[in-house]
Amino acid sequence: MIGHVCKDTVFDVGVRSESLGGAVYFSSAAVSRSGKHVHVITKAAEQDDVLLDEMRQSGIAVTRQDSPQTTCMALHYDSADRERREILLAAQASSFSIASFPLVESRIFHLAGLVRGEIPEAFIPHLAQKGDLAVDVQGFIRCNEGERLLFKPWENADTLLPFIKFLKTDAAEAEILTGEKDREKAAILLNRKGAKEVLITHNSEALLFVDGKIYTAPFTPSNLSGRTGRGDTTFAAYLARRVEDAHPAEALRYAAALCSIKMEHPGPFEGNISDVYARMKTMI
Numbered sequence: 001m002i003g004h005v006c007k008d009t010v011f012d013v014g015v016r017s018e019s020l021g022g023a024v025y026f027s028s029a030a031v032s033r034s035g036k037h038v039h040v041i042t043k044a045a046e047q048d049d050v051l052l053d054e055m056r057q058s059g060i061a062v063t064r065q066d067s068p069q070t071t072c073m074a075l076h077y078d079s080a081d082r083e084r085r086e087i088l089l090a091a092q093a094s095s096f097s098i099a100s101f102p103l104v105e106s107r108i109f110h111l112a113g114l115v116r117g118e119i120p121e122a123f124i125p126h127l128a129q130k131g132d133l134a135v136d137v138q139g140f141i142r143c144n145e146g147e148r149l150l151f152k153p154w155e156n157a158d159t160l161l162p163f164i165k166f167l168k169t170d171a172a173e174a175e176i177l178t179g180e181k182d183r184e185k186a187a188i189l190l191n192r193k194g195a196k197e198v199l200i201t202h203n204s205e206a207l208l209f210v211d212g213k214i215y216t217a218p219f220t221p222s223n224l225s226g227r228t229g230r231g232d233t234t235f236a237a238y239l240a241r242r243v244e245d246a247h248p249a250e251a252l253r254y255a256a257a258l259c260s261i262k263m264e265h266p267g268p269f270e271g272n273i274s275d276v277y278a279r280m281k282t283m284i
Contacts, residue, residue, distance in 0.1 A: 001028055001040045002119060003112035003139065004071040004093045005052065010228065011076045019267065020051050023112035023136060026229030027236035028060045029268030030258060034240035041102060043067040043093040063102055067093040071114060075228065087149045089115065098126055107243050108132045112232065113139020124160045134166035134239055137173050151176050162194030168235040171202045183207050184214055197248060199238060201231045208252045215249045217256035220283055221263035233269055234259040253280055
């Protein structure tokens with residue numbers, strides 16, 4: 001799992017809080033608590049290495065590569081459903097490079113970047129030769145412009161999508177990539193462009209297109225206090241089941257159930273597999 005950790009300052013309808021964040025932070029917890037080994041390769045300043053101890057103490061292997069600074073973001077939620085948010089980038093860690101990337105082996109290489117340029121596009125064909133490649137598109141279409149994060153088209157998507165086995169977007173990102181508001185149509189189009197398994201998250205459900213079929217699974221949180229990290233958690237939980245060859249539909253239901261539990265509490269998923277299967281029994 002490759003990507004920057006992030007020091008988050010969250011303003012939730014005016015209430016301020018600080019926490020560790022970043023896609024690798026939320027994603028690694030979902031994978032580890034699903035019983036799978038995960039190795040996070042991240043970049044952060046030396047003085048912030050202590051922040052990574054939370055992941056290490058949870059049994060997650062962490063390699064920190066040095067950076068002059070650690071990525072810092074401010075997230076402003078302005079609605080009770082936490083669907084509308086503004087994200088400002090206060091600081092950004094340095095980019096990864098293939099030349100300094102550790103020699104590691106893995107069944108899945110998960111590119112969990114936060115901002116374009118964090119993980120160079122060259123990583124996609126490079127790591128696709130070493131294992132199944134999973135990509136969260138936010139790391140390739142979310143761009144920094146004067147601290148504001150804006151989404152822009154991915155110019156090289158058509159060239160790079162065929163290298164990707166597992167692709168994750170949210171509904172807005174899928175529309176940027178395809179021009180389609182309809183999530184099913186967007187997923188089918190991204191598959192036709194080369195991505196093998198396409199997962200799209202929405203506030204109501206997770207949608208998957210694989211092997212010519214659409215599958216959906218609902219999110220069922222009782223509250224949204226842990227909304228931050230929804231897509232990261234869902235994608236990682238799906239990968240945790242697929243790595244053991246679970247059927248895609250089963251993996252999707254597992255992921256939606258796990259993320260539903262996570263959204264009820266701030267921070268990463270802290271439950272266990274039995275909690276997830278109990279939630280799955282309640283899903284319609």
